[in-house]
Amino acid sequence: MIWLSVSLFSHKNQWNKLLSRAVVPFASKNAYLNGFTIEFNYLSGENIRLSLLTDEENAPELAKLADKYFNNYFLSAGLSEQELKLPVNGIFIPFPSNTIQFGLYPPKKITADKLDNYSLSLHFSQIMLYALKDDVIDDEIILTFAFYLRMGLIKMASPVYPQLVNDLKSRAIPLNAVSSKTAESKINTLKFEEVKETLIEITRDIFDVDRTPHLPVWFKQWMVICKENMNKYGDEVTASSIYIKMLSLIDTHLALSTKMDSMLTYFIDRILLYEEL
Amino acid sequence: MNRLHQLRQTLPQNIKDNEGYDDLEFIVLNYNSHDDMEQWIKENMSEHILNGRLKYYKTTEPVSWSPSHAKNIAYKLATGEIICGKAADNFTGKNFAHYVNELFNKNTDIVLTPIDFHRSKPDYQPANDVLGEVCIKKHDFLKIEGFDERMDRYGFEDYDLINRLEMIDVKRLLIEDFTYLQYISHNNNERYALPTDDLRAIYINYHSPSTSEAIFLYKDSRFEKGVLVDNFTKDAANCVYAYTPRKYHFEYSLNEPGWQTGTWINENDHIKFSPDSSKKLIFIKQQKDGQTILIDTDNSSIFYSITDNKLIDTILTFKHFIYTRSIMEANLNGKNAVVNKGVFGKATVYKNFQPQPITV
Numbered sequence A: 001m002i003w004l005s006v007s008l009f010s011h012k013n014q015w016n017k018l019l020s021r022a023v024v025p026f027a028s029k030n031a032y033l034n035g036f037t038i039e040f041n042y043l044s045g046e047n048i049r050l051s052l053l054t055d056e057e058n059a060p061e062l063a064k065l066a067d068k069y070f071n072n073y074f075l076s077a078g079l080s081e082q083e084l085k086l087p088v089n090g091i092f093i094p095f096p097s098n099t100i101q102f103g104l105y106p107p108k109k110i111t112a113d114k115l116d117n118y119s120l121s122l123h124f125s126q127i128m129l130y131a132l133k134d135d136v137i138d139d140e141i142i143l144t145f146a147f148y149l150r151m152g153l154i155k156m157a158s159p160v161y162p163q164l165v166n167d168l169k170s171r172a173i174p175l176n177a178v179s180s181k182t183a184e185s186k187i188n189t190l191k192f193e194e195v196k197e198t199l200i201e202i203t204r205d206i207f208d209v210d211r212t213p214h215l216p217v218w219f220k221q222w223m224v225i226c227k228e229n230m231n232k233y234g235d236e237v238t239a240s241s242i243y244i245k246m247l248s249l250i251d252t253h254l255a256l257s258t259k260m261d262s263m264l265t266y267f268i269d270r271i272l273l274y275e276e277l
Numbered sequence B: 001m002n003r004l005h006q007l008r009q010t011l012p013q014n015i016k017d018n019e020g021y022d023d024l025e026f027i028v029l030n031y032n033s034h035d036d037m038e039q040w041i042k043e044n045m046s047e048h049i050l051n052g053r054l055k056y057y058k059t060t061e062p063v064s065w066s067p068s069h070a071k072n073i074a075y076k077l078a079t080g081e082i083i084c085g086k087a088a089d090n091f092t093g094k095n096f097a098h099y100v101n102e103l104f105n106k107n108t109d110i111v112l113t114p115i116d117f118h119r120s121k122p123d124y125q126p127a128n129d130v131l132g133e134v135c136i137k138k139h140d141f142l143k144i145e146g147f148d149e150r151m152d153r154y155g156f157e158d159y160d161l162i163n164r165l166e167m168i169d170v171k172r173l174l175i176e177d178f179t180y181l182q183y184i185s186h187n188n189n190e191r192y193a194l195p196t197d198d199l200r201a202i203y204i205n206y207h208s209p210s211t212s213e214a215i216f217l218y219k220d221s222r223f224e225k226g227v228l229v230d231n232f233t234k235d236a237a238n239c240v241y242a243y244t245p246r247k248y249h250f251e252y253s254l255n256e257p258g259w260q261t262g263t264w265i266n267e268n269d270h271i272k273f274s275p276d277s278s279k280k281l282i283f284i285k286q287q288k289d290g291q292t293i294l295i296d297t298d299n300s301s302i303f304y305s306i307t308d309n310k311l312i313d314t315i316l317t318f319k320h321f322i323y324t325r326s327i328m329e330a331n332l333n334g335k336n337a338v339v340n341k342g343v344f345g346k347a348t349v350y351k352n353f354q355p356q357p358i359t360v
Helices: A012-028 A056-077 A112-132 A139-157 A163-177 A183-207 A209-214 A217-230 A236-254 A258-274 B004-017 B037-050 B067-077 B096-106 B138-143 B157-167 B309-333
Strands: A002-009 A035-041 A047-054 A099-102 B026-031 B054-059 B082-085 B110-113 B134-137 B171-174 B199-208 B211-218 B222-230 B252-254 B260-267 B270-275 B281-288 B291-296 B302-305 B348-351 B357-359
Touching: A002 A012, A002 A056, A012 A035, A012 A047, A012 A056, A012 A112, A035 A112, A035 A236, A047 A056, A056 A099, A112 A139, A112 A217, A112 A236, A139 A163, A139 A183, A139 A217, A139 A236, A139 A258, A163 A236, A163 A258, A183 A209, A183 A258, A217 A236, B004 B026, B004 B037, B026 B037, B026 B067, B037 B054, B054 B067, B067 B082, B067 B157, B082 B096, B082 B138, B096 B110, B096 B134, B110 B157, B134 B138, B134 B157, B157 B171, B157 B309, B199 B291, B199 B309, B222 B270, B222 B309, B252 B309
Parallel strands: B026 B054, B110 B171
Antiparallel strands: A002 A047, A002 A099, A035 A047, B054 B348, B082 B134, B110 B134, B199 B211, B199 B302, B211 B222, B222 B252, B222 B260, B260 B270, B270 B281, B281 B291, B291 B302, B348 B357
């Protein structure tokens, strides 16, 4: 089997349309497709990396179909163009928005026995689709989504990795101490005060069993995935490495910048302290 | 050159790690360093010099670091059948000499290297810091006349050496045991200096997501102009690349015919370029949104001034490596196994602090 390397360039505020009106229909009616993953990406312009899993003999045909389908979609969808402001901060200009490009990350051949290594990524992509296809995507939405995912992961990791919450809380103390010293931590502190109430609400929804039924379906699916993975081996050492692997899965798929990652980490550590979880 | 701070860590360790192998000499070449290297060797390595394990040579002639020339001198001074080149920041690893001897006994006509130029092993990724390590038969080294001395700055001289050895049927054997590829990590400022002092300005004309044309204006009125290519993103609209990996050796390259050179002059609101091999070009200089731009007189191209320091460094680094890489590629394409036209590694050196000069 092979993962085809496809990149869909479009302005971030159009990504939800691209997912719901193009990616989902393409994937649902394609006989050559064995699975697909999506990852946000910003190299050479805002884009979604769509990796298509197929049998090697079907790769040329599937690539042609994707080329034709997404080109037609971009032609007819009437999505807004992203204005190119020169000079850009790089040697080369980004790819034009509303185009499909190929091979911007390496296509990967895999054997059937290795397919299991991709199951997390395949499931996570489905969760991204369900959670993000309906609303205009921006940094705030991505940050909130990532907050849900990380908090959910912490909740499901805690029973097998009891030290986790204490570790995260202890990390929060020095962060707080330097909060007035660096520009980044100042921004994090200000932003935290702005969104604190919302984050507390989300956290209570996640951790309070009585409120759990009101959580979105995609989030419940995420909790199931977290539980399955965290409980796979049952010991704390392995659980801590699975926790890190799943954190990295979230960061990779959402292409969180260092700044966003730092903000998110700060929010989570503060909330854990604040809520005394 | 000027790497005593690393040598004082690596040399004693390397001698110690190979003390079980008798038929071995360590050659240290002081390539006109100005960092008390001689004094340190005198004070700390005398024992090894006296017992013949270490041979210390010094040359006072070089004014700047030329890796090909420096290595050629050191390799010519080596008296053994097999020469192992290590930089001042490289550790040999324990029993490296035994390892090398074993491989050369098992295989005929080989060169040991960490450079997998043909990408024969997809997961083999040694650090850039050790790519200059090489173990070669002195006979083969002399046959191809050593490192190409046109490569007078850091980068690709070791790639080129191995490529040319392959042309005379010496087989590339990868150093797969990373025990022998340990090093002291350091930043690029110690490896090469970017020519920012000579530079007046850089302008870029953006052609596409994978090609841009750059003009470098130097303070001495020279200019260089060329088209840079990102091979990683080239022809990305072609769906074949969804399932076929691109074939390229390096992420970036320079389009043919390479750098166009000539002189430039600033006249009022325009810049006049006089290329060495084509007719004059005139660009009108304008300010747009606070940016300096150059517009071709027939309005066909716009060049934007690059002012971001990080981006300037990126472009200059690319340009630095393109210089030596172009020589390597020319040798490869022209199948030039032998270089230097009979003259290489020439220098006057002084052995073990003695005053008598030796001509190499």
